[in-house]
Amino acid sequence: AQSVTQLDSHVSVSEGTPVLLRCNYSSSYSPSLFWYVQHPNKGLQLLLKYTSAATLVKGINGFEAEFKKSETSFHLTKPSAHMSDAAEYFCVVSDLIKAAGNKLTFGGGTRVLVKP
């Protein structure tokens, strides 16, 4: 079974400084990996998706993630944090299920606090 581990449950950054959210995955084959963001009282929103094309993936709101097979990592970064980035972030791996459906396996989440 595939799995993901988010190495930090909480990250605190100052506005305007870089953000790094760490994720390691476990997979027996080349995985599909995602980052989702969850703001309070809102649905999960897809930030970006890796599916074996370019190893550096750019997403929405200035986020990007780099797939490193040798390190089994898929860390999420943003050069300059904004107050609106305060949320919970989930690293996700996808398994194909019947009729090519996608069963998402979520990491435990990283809560980001942005200080003014």
Next chain:
Amino acid sequence: DTGVSQNPRHKITKRGQNVTFRCDPISEHNRLYWYRQTLGQGPEFLTYFQNEAQLEKSRLLSDRFSAERPKGSFSTLEIQRTEQGDSAMYLCASSLAGSTEKLFFGSGTQLSVL
């Protein structure tokens, strides 16, 4: 609003009661997923429909849990004889089948079992 809609937003019930949640997916989406999220954890897959067919339900937590999507549009998730451990956020997501499938999530139904 054309996103995924879930009702109710909050449900408080007493242990032993039955509860039913509803999910209205984005109208043209043929796939619908249910997930459960407990406090401090990431969402956990429960079940999946393609149109009206329930194709994967092995992760439904017990026989007290059941889901339906009778006409391939909205779906319901029912929990019978609720227990305190059922307290969680129940999330629904929908998508259009394809090689670049993207799931759209609703805001969830927060269940509290007293």
